Amino acid sequence: MFSLQGKSALITGAGSGIGEAMAEAFALAGARVVVADFNESSGQAVVQRLIAAGGMAEFLRLDVTKEADFTEAVQRHPHIDIVVANAGIGHVGTVLTTQMADMDRVLEVNVRGVFRTMQAWLPGMVERGHGVLLNLCSTAGLGGLVDRFAYSTSKHAVLGLTRSAALDLAKTGVRVNCLCPGRVETPWVAQMLTKYPDEAAARREMAATQAMGRMGTPKEIAAAALFLVSDEASYLTGVALPVDGGWTAGMFPRKA
Numbered sequence: 074m075f076s077l078q079g080k081s082a083l084i085t086g087a088g089s090g091i092g093e094a095m096a097e098a099f100a101l102a103g104a105r106v107v108v109a110d111f112n113e114s115s116g117q118a119v120v121q122r123l124i125a126a127g128g129m130a131e132f133l134r135l136d137v138t139k140e141a142d143f144t145e146a147v148q149r150h151p152h153i154d155i156v157v158a159n160a161g162i163g164h165v166g167t168v169l170t171t172q173m174a175d176m177d178r179v180l181e182v183n184v185r186g187v188f189r190t191m192q193a194w195l196p197g198m199v200e201r202g203h204g205v206l207l208n209l210c211s212t213a214g215l216g217g218l219v220d221r222f223a224y225s226t227s228k229h230a231v232l233g234l235t236r237s238a239a240l241d242l243a244k245t246g247v248r249v250n251c252l253c254p255g256r257v258e259t260p261w262v263a264q265m266l267t268k269y270p271d272e273a274a275a276r277r278e279m280a281a282t283q284a285m286g287r288m289g290t291p292k293e294i295a296a297a298a299l300f301l302v303s304d305e306a307s308y309l310t311g312v313a314l315p316v317d318g319g320w321t322a323g324m325f326p327r328k329a
């Protein structure tokens with residue numbers, strides 16, 4: 074079930090958190106995984122770990138904000154079956170406090186970076202008549218989020234990129250979907266929590282806003298990703314799948 078034997082997969086931002094967990098899940102399912110990240114040391118560490126576990130993995134230095142990096146990446150890896158646009162950054166701020174420069178920075182990575190990632194390997198996929206694109210959206214792309222103005226805006230755009238591309242490509246054999254995780258315990262969230270005066274209390278509060286009363290794990294997001302990129306999901310395209318422990322099922326206040 075959910076075998077990726079014989080497939081190649083490239084994941085941006087695979088040096089940490091959700092990207093790292095997807096790299097592991099895909100490698101264990103038999104894929105040859107390209108761990109793409111602009112952080113070389115963390116990306117290489119993930120590759121070493123995957124190889125030690127018996128997987129096939131390789132590091133690629135890729136900054137999703139740089140066009141030239143994609144040109145080089147496609148030359149080096151012309152045939153990729155599964156492309157995951159996972160690299161993303163956060164920003165804390167309201168509509169009043171967010172500066173245009175903050176908005177530009179977030180959109181550059183979270184929207185233009187995803188667009189670049191989606192487009193880079195598409196011509197080959199369309200030519201071969203098969204391929205899978207998976208984007209990392211968020212519950213913040215399904216509804217507004219207090220104090221996350223730029224981030225939520227960027228994730229709403231990821232939803233548009235996913236749905237529109239899915240329709241453009243529906244008859245080509247290329248499927249396009251996105252995942253919408255709720256709050257997930259990754260280094261990103263751990264780092265955010267260190268900024269609160271009472272870290273443990275902030276952590277408890279963050280977990281309490283989730284319907285299940287706990288945050289998700291990167292592994293739980295990776296499991297959903299594995300299904301969406303596998304051949305078992307052959308009739309799924311244009312889907313925005315919440316993996317949020319029920320957060321978006323109810324009328325919970327969308328607190329950070």
Ligand SMILES: NC(=O)c1ccc[n+]([C@@H]2O[C@H](COP(=O)([O-])OP(=O)(O)OC[C@H]3O[C@@H](n4cnc5c(N)ncnc54)[C@H](O)[C@@H]3O)[C@@H](O)[C@H]2O)c1
Nearest residue numbers: 086088089090091111136137160161211254256257259261
């Ligand atoms: N953690 C959560 O609660 C959560 C919830 C919903 C959605 N997401 C989304 O999941 C994705 C991964 O989040 P995470 O929590 O694992 O984050 P993370 O910070 O743990 O990992 C992000 C990775 O992306 C890399 N990266 C950042 N900018 C890059 C760039 N310009 N080029 C290449 N690589 C770059 C970083 O080096 C890092 O390895 C993001 O798109 C995020 O918006 C996360």
